[in-house]
Each structure stands twice: as C-alpha cells, then as structure tokens.
Amino acid sequence: MLNQKHAVLLESPAKTNDVPPPSPVQIQEPDTKTVGRVTVDKPIMTTRNVDVYYGDKQAIIDVSIDVAYNEVLSMIGPSGCGKSTFLRCLNRMNDTIESARVTGKIELEGHDIYDKKTDVVTLRARVGMVFQKPNPFPKSVYENVAYGPRIHGLARNQSELDEIVQTSLRRAGLWDEVKDRLGQPGTGLSGGQQQRLCIARCIAVNPDVILMDEPCSALDPIATARIEELIDELRQNYSIVIVTHSMQQAARVSQRTAYFHLGDLIEVGETATIFTNPQDKLTEDYLTGRFG
Amino acid sequence: MTMTTADKIQAGLKKRYAAERRFRSYGLVSVTIGLAALLFLFMSIIGKGYTAFQQTYLKLDVQFDEAIIDPQATRDPQTLARADYGKLIKKTMRERFPDVKNRRDKRKLYKLASPGAVFIIQDMVRKDPELIGTTQTIWVPADDDVDMFIKGYINRDDPESARRLKDKEIAWIDALAATGSLEKRFNKTFFTAGDSREPELAGIWGAVVGSFYTLLVTLVLSFPIGVATAVYLQEFAPRNRWTDLIEVNINNLAAVPSIVFGLLGLSVFLNFMALPRSAPLVGGLVLSLMTLPTVIIASRASLQSVPPSIREGALGMGASQMQMIAHHVLPLAMPGMLTGTIIGMARALGESAPLLMIGMVAFIVNIPEGPLDPSTVLPVQIYLWADTPERAFVERTSAATLVLLAFLVAMNGAAVWLRKRFEQRW
Structure with a gap:
C-alpha cells in the first residue's frame, strides 16, 4: 500500500513538462575549482561539495553540480575517474557498498536525499537507474515492467497495471517488438531490447530523474543508436544523467557535459562548447585523444 | 649454429605434450580405480543381497480342529485368541511324516515351519471363525535354515556335525521339495514387517x-x-x-x-x-x-x-x-x-x-x-x-x-x- 506521503513524493511536476518558475533569488555559484558554470537556473537536483570515500580511499573530491529539468547531462572521463561513483550517489546506490561514505549535500527538489528522514525506497522510485549491463529480472517481459508499479502500489487494478506496462513499453520504443510475447522471459530478448526493457521498467514508476550508467557499452552500434534516440525522446519528460565512455555519444545526446578526472570534476559546460572549445587543459587533452 | 625461437619451442614441445599425456592418463587411472571400487561394492552387495528378496514357503494342509481351537464351541474371541494354534501345525507335520516317532526328532520336524506360522493361522481364524472345522491349504514361511538350504547356502556334502541341518532334516526337506510343498516366493515380509529375532519374519x-x-x-x-x-x-x-x-x-x-x-x-x-x-x-x-x-x-x-x-x-x-x-x-x-x-x-x-x-x-x-x-x-x-x-x-x-x-x-x-x-x- 502506498501511503499519503509517498504519493505526494512520487507525483512530480516534471511529468507535465511545466517548468517551475525560476527562483527569484540569484543563484549563488558554489565555491569550487571546477571550470565553467556548475549551476543551472532551474535545478531538479543540486549537489554541493560531495566527497565519497571507499574506506580510506577518496573516490570523489569536492564535486558540486546541478541537474536541470528536462536535460540530458553527460558525464565523461577516463576509467576510474569516479563518474559512476558520483552517479550512484544520486540515488544512494552506494549505500549497498559497506565501506562507502558520502559527505556533502545532495538535494532533490530542495530535499536533502541523505537526510535521515528521507526514505531510500521513495528516493529510488523518484531517481531511477539503468545499468551498464542489461539486467532484466529473470521473469516475463510484463512482470519486468509491472514490478515497480506493483511494489509501489501505483496501479489500483489489473487494467491500470496493463496500461502502465503498455505505456512504459511504448515510451521505451519496445512495444511493437514485444507486444505478442509479454509472457516470455525478459532475458530471452536481444541485448538492445533488454536494455530498452530496463528503461521501460525504470520509467514505469514515473521517476523524475533517470540515471544511466554506460547504458550502451554492451550493445552494438544499431542498438546504441536506438537507445540514443530514446534518450532524446525521454528528455521531454525526464531529467537524465548519463555516464558514457563514448565522447561521440555524449556529444550526440546531451545538452551539458561534465568532465571528471581522478575524482575531480574538472569542467562543466554546454556540450557544444565543451567539445569545440574546452577551457581546461585536461579536458582538452582527453577530448583530443591524448589520453584516456 | 644459432637456434631460432621456433627451434627452441620445437625442442621443448615434445616434453610438453608428453607431460600433458601423462597428466591425462593419471586422471583416467584415478577414474578407473574409483569406478572399479564402486562396481566391486555394488556387485558384492547385490550378489549377497538379492536372494533376500525371495523366501522359501512351506505348504501345509492344516485341519482347523475344533477340539483344539475351541472345545466348548463358544466362538468367544478371547478363547480364539488364546487357543494353541501350534498344535494344529504340529499335528499337520506329524500327519505328513507319520514315521517320526522320537520326541527329539518330532521337535526338529516342527521347526521346519517358521514360528510365525502360528500367528498366520491365528490371524486367519480371528478374521474368519467359519474356518474352524475345515481343512485349508496354506503357505507359511519356512524356517530360515530351510530357506538357507533351499537357496544353497547349506551344503549337504559337508560333514553332518558341521551343518546346521542334520541328515534327517535334509531328508524331510527333500521329501517336501519333491512333492512341491516348498516354494521360493517374493519376500513380502521383508518390506512390510518390523525387526524380528527370526530372519524369515524380519523386515525393514x-x-x-x-x-x-x-x-x-x-x-x-x-x-x-x-x-x-x-x-x-x-x-x-x-x-x-x-x-x-x-x-x-x-x-x-x-x-x-x-x-x-x-x-x-x-x-x-x-x-x-x-x-x-x-x-x-x-x-x-x-x-x-x-x-x-x-x-x-x-x-x-x-x-x-x-x-x-x-x-x-x-x-x-x-x-x-x-x-x-x-x-x-x-x-x-x-x-x-x-x-x-x-x-x-x-x-x-x-x-x-x-x-x-x-x-x-x-x-x-x-x-x-x-x-x-x-x-x-x-x-x-x-x-x-x-x-x-x-x-x-x-x-x-x-x-x-x-x-x-x-x-x-x-x-x-x-x-x-x-x-x-x-x-x-x-
């Protein structure tokens, strides 16, 4: 059963595509060493001075960045630079790693997500995640998509649930391919279809933000192209943060790009600007293929 | 002459393959030993055990004598339960071998049938008191010694003192077998009974x-x-x-x-x-x-x-x-x-x-x-x-x-x- 509090939290203004009025207060740029503007005018998520430690090792050093409504923010950088770690802070997936410790402030629409009062279940329903390797549950296609609405009690009856499943699969561009085999195991689909199924599963609970951790790294170029198209469509309704190893992909799908290096957030900017005119030397070296 | 890398590899190659073959044969030998041990175990157990699934039964033409079972003709269950059914079996055996006169021989003769035969007859009467006064042909388990003899575990060529069955008993068994009164049947008791001191009545x-x-x-x-x-x-x-x-x-x-x-x-x-x-x-x-x-x-x-x-x-x-x-x-x-x-x-x-x-x-x-x-x-x-x-x-x-x-x-x-x-x- 879904209680009242959850119901309020799960309802999000982002779905209507209406952006809340810009805050009257002038946004304070946080004190960081990051090159470029880390804030946006209408943030859905804000992070300030985030540090992440795995035991004694610091994986993320003082990162501050905002995520805007209806944008795709891509995070790039060499392997081990902490971009996935940072992504996993945004829906507290790092909680599952016992040695991980997060400090700093991460807010979702003004609510501190690391606050004691924040329920991690609600948070993860609002900030969904798509993983690197497609990981559909070993259940039917239908059950995969229906799982989220079911555990959160989003559907009052079977027909509502059917509707959610169909809508989600349509939005993920998978409906036409699977509508005749909803009862078959999701693990039997092709890699690209599995990843779109995971996206459908994620949007079935109507999140505000979707986190994607290298969603195409296990897919062939054609499947990748389909996912990229999909990401662009999903931007109409959701904010998307995507970690990618492919700079071309970042250039194709994102509006803003953040470059990470060894746990530092080096540079943030409009994707077009960053790729054509990087300000920082490290960013330039990475983008021009001098390392990474 | 200098050796090229290929020559060096070639030189060691034979040894490498030999080592691989050796390693494989070790494994094969181990598997064979294991299988042989298992086979031996199974053969030994099955070889010794399969005969237990059969049991020798003895045919008796028992006369359900009212004078022995229920002299007062009350048909009272208590009386029926207490009656001496052993006498019926003894009588049957005596009639079968009228030449046996000696007391000790008689006792040996009675022992050809399992002690459990008494309970079989008792059970029959309890279920159907109408049987009293009639003569029925019934099959009862033979004693375990008879069973062993029939199955060939007691050798008649052994000296009499080394056998559990004496010459007279063997003669009786031969006589019974000759008239078809001894038969090996499926040993149902083994699967339906509890433990017993008598092997022919013992089950798992x-x-x-x-x-x-x-x-x-x-x-x-x-x-x-x-x-x-x-x-x-x-x-x-x-x-x-x-x-x-x-x-x-x-x-x-x-x-x-x-x-x-x-x-x-x-x-x-x-x-x-x-x-x-x-x-x-x-x-x-x-x-x-x-x-x-x-x-x-x-x-x-x-x-x-x-x-x-x-x-x-x-x-x-x-x-x-x-x-x-x-x-x-x-x-x-x-x-x-x-x-x-x-x-x-x-x-x-x-x-x-x-x-x-x-x-x-x-x-x-x-x-x-x-x-x-x-x-x-x-x-x-x-x-x-x-x-x-x-x-x-x-x-x-x-x-x-x-x-x-x-x-x-x-x-x-x-x-x-x-x-x-x-x-x-x-």
Whole structure:
C-alpha cells in the first residue's frame, strides 16, 4: 500500500513538462575549482561539495553540480575517474557498498536525499537507474515492467497495471517488438531490447530523474543508436544523467557535459562548447585523444 | 649454429605434450580405480543381497480342529485368541511324516515351519471363525535354515556335525521339495514387517518408517532454520568480528564427527530435557544439528551466486531489502538451497553413529506410529543385522543396504532434477 506521503513524493511536476518558475533569488555559484558554470537556473537536483570515500580511499573530491529539468547531462572521463561513483550517489546506490561514505549535500527538489528522514525506497522510485549491463529480472517481459508499479502500489487494478506496462513499453520504443510475447522471459530478448526493457521498467514508476550508467557499452552500434534516440525522446519528460565512455555519444545526446578526472570534476559546460572549445587543459587533452 | 625461437619451442614441445599425456592418463587411472571400487561394492552387495528378496514357503494342509481351537464351541474371541494354534501345525507335520516317532526328532520336524506360522493361522481364524472345522491349504514361511538350504547356502556334502541341518532334516526337506510343498516366493515380509529375532519374519518397514519420521523432523527443523540463518548472515548481517566468528564456527561444525552430536543429544535432549529415548523426534533433533551447517553453507553459497546485477536492478527500482530478497534473490537461490538440503538429508539418512547414542539401536519389533514411538532407522537396522549370527541375516543385511542405497540414489537424483528444473539463466 502506498501511503499519503509517498504519493505526494512520487507525483512530480516534471511529468507535465511545466517548468517551475525560476527562483527569484540569484543563484549563488558554489565555491569550487571546477571550470565553467556548475549551476543551472532551474535545478531538479543540486549537489554541493560531495566527497565519497571507499574506506580510506577518496573516490570523489569536492564535486558540486546541478541537474536541470528536462536535460540530458553527460558525464565523461577516463576509467576510474569516479563518474559512476558520483552517479550512484544520486540515488544512494552506494549505500549497498559497506565501506562507502558520502559527505556533502545532495538535494532533490530542495530535499536533502541523505537526510535521515528521507526514505531510500521513495528516493529510488523518484531517481531511477539503468545499468551498464542489461539486467532484466529473470521473469516475463510484463512482470519486468509491472514490478515497480506493483511494489509501489501505483496501479489500483489489473487494467491500470496493463496500461502502465503498455505505456512504459511504448515510451521505451519496445512495444511493437514485444507486444505478442509479454509472457516470455525478459532475458530471452536481444541485448538492445533488454536494455530498452530496463528503461521501460525504470520509467514505469514515473521517476523524475533517470540515471544511466554506460547504458550502451554492451550493445552494438544499431542498438546504441536506438537507445540514443530514446534518450532524446525521454528528455521531454525526464531529467537524465548519463555516464558514457563514448565522447561521440555524449556529444550526440546531451545538452551539458561534465568532465571528471581522478575524482575531480574538472569542467562543466554546454556540450557544444565543451567539445569545440574546452577551457581546461585536461579536458582538452582527453577530448583530443591524448589520453584516456 | 644459432637456434631460432621456433627451434627452441620445437625442442621443448615434445616434453610438453608428453607431460600433458601423462597428466591425462593419471586422471583416467584415478577414474578407473574409483569406478572399479564402486562396481566391486555394488556387485558384492547385490550378489549377497538379492536372494533376500525371495523366501522359501512351506505348504501345509492344516485341519482347523475344533477340539483344539475351541472345545466348548463358544466362538468367544478371547478363547480364539488364546487357543494353541501350534498344535494344529504340529499335528499337520506329524500327519505328513507319520514315521517320526522320537520326541527329539518330532521337535526338529516342527521347526521346519517358521514360528510365525502360528500367528498366520491365528490371524486367519480371528478374521474368519467359519474356518474352524475345515481343512485349508496354506503357505507359511519356512524356517530360515530351510530357506538357507533351499537357496544353497547349506551344503549337504559337508560333514553332518558341521551343518546346521542334520541328515534327517535334509531328508524331510527333500521329501517336501519333491512333492512341491516348498516354494521360493517374493519376500513380502521383508518390506512390510518390523525387526524380528527370526530372519524369515524380519523386515525393514519399521526402520523405513523410523527413518521417515526422523528425516521429517530433520527437514522441518533444518531447512527453515538453515535458510533463515543463511539469509540473515548473507544479506542483513553487518561484516564484523562477531559475524566472522559465527561463520568460522558454522564451518567448523560441518566438520565435527557426527558421534559428537549424538553425545550432545544424549546429554541435552535425553538427560536434561527428558525427551523419550529411541524416538525419531530426538533422532531428528540430533540430525538437524548435524545437517544445519551443511544447509547453511549451501544456502549461503547459492545466495552468493545470485548475480549482483539482479540485486542492483531491484534496489534501483526502489525495492526494499526485504522485497529484493523475497522477489528476486530467494527464487534464484532456491534450487541451490534445495539441492544443499537434499544432500544434507541424504547424509542424515545414512547416519547411524549419533543415533546409537540416543538409544535408537534398541531391538524394536513394532512399526512406529509417530515421531514419539521408539523406533530404529535403516542404517542402524543394517548395523544390528550385521551383528547377528544367523546366516539368513547376512543376505538381509545386504538387501537392507540395497534399499538404503536406493533411497540415497533417489534423493540425489531428486537434487539433480530440482537443480535442472528450476535453474534460471540470466
């Protein structure tokens, strides 16, 4: 059963595509060493001075960045630079790693997500995640998509649930391919279809933000192209943060790009600007293929 | 002349392949030795045991003499129950061999039929008192010595003093056999009776039922406790010194000699808690203690083998820890858990040492009717029979071993089937 509090939290203004009025207060740029503007005018998520430690090792050093409504923010950088770690802070997936410790402030629409009062279940329903390797549950296609609405009690009856499943699969561009085999195991689909199924599963609970951790790294170029198209469509309704190893992909799908290096957030900017005119030397070296 | 790299490789190549061939042949030899040992074991057990599935029966034309059974003709059940049915058999045998006059010879003659024949006749009269006054042809088990002679285990060429059957008895048996009054039939008693001092009346059913109740108690206790422990330790418990200590101790417990669990059962369940002696309940408790570490270790291993991507997928959807475990992890881990449990149960089924300590080694004739009745179990029954001097128990020991092996093979087969049937790929 879904209680009242959850119901309020799960309802999000982002779905209507209406952006809340810009805050009257002038946004304070946080004190960081990051090159470029880390804030946006209408943030859905804000992070300030985030540090992440795995035991004694610091994986993320003082990162501050905002995520805007209806944008795709891509995070790039060499392997081990902490971009996935940072992504996993945004829906507290790092909680599952016992040695991980997060400090700093991460807010979702003004609510501190690391606050004691924040329920991690609600948070993860609002900030969904798509993983690197497609990981559909070993259940039917239908059950995969229906799982989220079911555990959160989003559907009052079977027909509502059917509707959610169909809508989600349509939005993920998978409906036409699977509508005749909803009862078959999701693990039997092709890699690209599995990843779109995971996206459908994620949007079935109507999140505000979707986190994607290298969603195409296990897919062939054609499947990748389909996912990229999909990401662009999903931007109409959701904010998307995507970690990618492919700079071309970042250039194709994102509006803003953040470059990470060894746990530092080096540079943030409009994707077009960053790729054509990087300000920082490290960013330039990475983008021009001098390392990474 | 200098050697090129290719030459150097070529030079060592022969040796490398030879080593590989040697290694393979070691493995092949080991497998052959193992198979040969198994084959020898099976041949020996089957060779000794298969004859126990047949039993020699003796045909008797019994006259249900009213003067012996019910002289007053009351048909009172009490009178019928107390009547001397042995006299009927003796009379029949005397009529069959009228030449036997000597008292000692007569006694030997009577002993050709099993003492159990009396109960068969008694039972017939109890069920149908109308039989009194008639003459019926019935087949009763022959004495175990007769059975052994018919099956060829007693050699008539041995000197008389070295045989259990004397010349006269052999002559009677020959006479009976010649008229078709001795016949080998399927030994139903072996599968339906409890233990007995008379081999021809002894069966494994009491032990099978005892084993069933014991294993039932073991399963009911060790599966839920084992799975719950494994789930807690694997999924919820923090990693610290306490959980490490618990883990080490569980692994140690799996290696503790089983008789130690028997001693523990004796002092805790019998002496301290005063539970009934020789009961499957206590046997099950002791075997649960023994099986639990196996179940826990197997369950933890199968929980661990559930891919983290499934867990992350569920958590990323906003499933709670409990939902993740109940909806995704447990269904995937269940086949492994069941396999581990069945293998643990198979081990418990073959266990005798701890049960000796809690009195399940007693001689029990009755079939147990519940887990509180005194009973024995299959391996202990085998142990008991192996200890008896009668030749006829030798084949019954082997036959009971065969039955036990059949159960073990069936259980392991079930484990394999479960794994194949419910294994899910991801």
